[in-house]
Amino acid sequence: MDSFIPEPHLTFMCHESNGEVETIWDRLNLDLIQKINPNKFESNTLLGQLNRNKWQSVFEKITPIYEGMTWNKNLDSPQEFTYFPQQFEANIQSLLTAASNFFSKFSNQKIGVQLSGGLDSSIIICLLKELGIPFYAIGLTSDRYEFRTEKHIQQMLQSFAKTSILLNYENHLPFSNLTHLPAFQYPELSALNFSTEISMAHACEKLGITVLLSGDGGDILLGNAVPDSPNETKWMPQIFGSSWHSDIIYKPKGIDLIPFFADPKIMDVFFNLRRGQKRDPLKLWARNFLVDFLPPELSEYSYFADFWGLYISGLTNNLSEINNLIKSVYQFTGISDFHPSKIENIFKINLYANNQTNYQIIQSKVALAVWINSLISNRVI
Numbered sequence: 001m002d003s004f005i006p007e008p009h010l011t012f013m014c015h016e017s018n019g020e021v022e023t024i025w026d027r028l029n030l031d032l033i034q035k036i037n038p039n040k041f042e043s044n045t046l047l048g049q050l051n052r053n054k055w056q057s058v059f060e061k062i063t064p065i066y067e068g069m070t071w072n073k074n075l076d077s078p079q080e081f082t083y084f085p086q087q088f089e090a091n092i093q094s095l096l097t098a099a100s101n102f103f104s105k106f107s108n109q110k111i112g113v114q115l116s117g118g119l120d121s122s123i124i125i126c127l128l129k130e131l132g133i134p135f136y137a138i139g140l141t142s143d144r145y146e147f148r149t150e151k152h153i154q155q156m157l158q159s160f161a162k163t164s165i166l167l168n169y170e171n172h173l174p175f176s177n178l179t180h181l182p183a184f185q186y187p188e189l190s191a192l193n194f195s196t197e198i199s200m201a202h203a204c205e206k207l208g209i210t211v212l213l214s215g216d217g218g219d220i221l222l223g224n225a226v227p228d229s230p231n232e233t234k235w236m237p238q239i240f241g242s243s244w245h246s247d248i249i250y251k252p253k254g255i256d257l258i259p260f261f262a263d264p265k266i267m268d269v270f271f272n273l274r275r276g277q278k279r280d281p282l283k284l285w286a287r288n289f290l291v292d293f294l295p296p297e298l299s300e301y302s303y304f305a306d307f308w309g310l311y312i313s314g315l316t317n318n319l320s321e322i323n324n325l326i327k328s329v330y331q332f333t334g335i336s337d338f339h340p341s342k343i344e345n346i347f348k349i350n351l352y353a354n355n356q357t358n359y360q361i362i363q364s365k366v367a368l369a370v371w372i373n374s375l376i377s378n379r380v381i
Contacts, residue, residue: 005182005252009067009243012185013078016061020071024062024185030333030381035060038337038368041187045364046357049239053080058368064186068238083235083267090272092289098265099127112209114200115139115157115164117150118305119283119298120218122157124260126293129160137164138203138212140172140196142310149303156295165203172199173314178370179325182248183378187371189363190244197249204255212250216241217261221270222286228276237262312351315362319347326369332376338369 004025012024036058044055057063065071069078088094103111113124115137128135137158141151147169158164176195184191204212217240227233241259250257260266277285282302291299315322323343330338346365349358375381 005184005248007185007244007247009247010186011065013063013065013071014061015063020065025380027062028185028375028380032059033372033375033381034333034335036335036368038335038365041368042361042364045189045360045367050236052239053078058187066238067243068236080236081238083233083237083264085230085233085235085264085268085271087230087275088268088272090269092292094269095266095273096127096131098263098269100131102260102263102266103128103131103133106211109210110208111135112138112204112207112212113161114212114214115154115161115166116215116305117141117147117153117157118215118218119286120215120222120261121213122153122215122294122298123218123286123290124213124215125157125160126290126295130293134162135160136207136209137161138200138207138209139164139166140169140200141166142169144309146306146309149297149301150305153295153297156297163207165207167199167203169196169310170313172196173317174311175314175318175322175366178318178366179321179373179377181370181374183374183380184244184248184371187368188244189367190242191248191370191374192363192367193245194249197245201249201253201255204250205253210254211256211258213258213260214241215261216259218283221261221267221274222283223279223281225279226271226274226277230271233271235267237264237267308354311359316351322366322369323347325373326366329369329372329376333372335372337365 011020011022013020038058040056041058047054052066063078065078068081070081072079111128111133113128113135114121115125116139125135125137139154141154143151154166158166172195174193174196178192178194181191181194217237220235220240240262241257246257273289274285284302287294287299287302326338326343327340329335330340343365346362349355
């Protein structure tokens with residue numbers, strides 16, 4: 001393969017040379033892949049994104065350094081950047097000013113918003129409407145009963161946008177089209193949502209959108225407890241969104257995927273508005289505070305989306321393709337973790353039992369195989 005998709009949000013520490021490198025394409029070969037440690041990737045998956053600084057590399061002498069990380073020579077490990085907000089007296093005008101300044105960065109571009117039907121992306125849309133800034137809306141919608149409220153909100157907020165596209169989620173489920181991925185350098189769980197994200201990227205292309213705003217990070221700013229002191233906040237905006245989706249899916253199409261709530265000034269305002277507040281999973285404070293901007297369906301009511309059914313449908317609908325993909329990886333690499341008998345045991349569990357740990361183990365195994373397959377099918381190894 002002569003060219004690779006740039007991954008600017010990912011670098012690597014190569015321990016043999018004791019130096020940081022921008023890419024490892026020249027190091028990726030069959031011998032290196034055959035020596036990876038799948039158990040470490042599974043362990044990382046179970047630890048979760050918030051504990052990313054505890055992750056172990058699947059490679060013996062190469063460690064990934066993700067966006068927002070720096071290499072700590074004393075500890076010989078990557079360290080996460082922590083954002084400590086600025087403290088000041090804040091009010092609704094503070095939020096409007098911060099939002100206006102944020103949106104002004106994109107004044108010469110076509111702004112899109114991921115219209116999920118949830119509160120976080122709806123806040124972005126309502127702020128754009130209040131400030132008189134034109135935008136476009138892109139989203140995935142579902143006729144499933146558990147998404148009846150989100151669908152209603154999506155249909156209502158569509159009218160605020162210049163143009164909108166709502167795609168059928170059933171046609172772009174997680175775990176779909178996993179054999180069609182471009183090559184990428186390191187295993188990534190976000191790859192399992194390739195079909196979902198590429199469908200939205202295509203919709204953005206159709207409308208000429210160059211900046212797509214997401215509501216990622218809203219759960220942290222609006223739902224988590226907020227300490228009274230900024231020094232205790234320890235927010236990590238670099239994990240609010242997916243750098244993999246940004247690098248591999250959106251950026252190659254000329255689209256910047258940007259989480260609104262990761263902007264420093266936006267974080268500052270919400271910190272000062274919510275200082276000392278307890279955990280608020282229904283985001284009742286936000287619904288009340290923004291009552292003048294939000295539709296009553298969002299300010300007077302709360303609801304919770306359950307994506308479990310979509311993920312399980314995506315997994316069960318694509319089991320045949322997934323098994324064939326893993327089988328091909330085993331035949332090419334001989335990695336014992338992908339032996340058919342081991343894979344068969346993993347999928348013997350009841351996929352409808354809502355067991356998060358079992359599901360994460362499956363996620364880990366499939367994502368690892370998808371990564372290796374991307375290297376095989378694109379002739380990197």
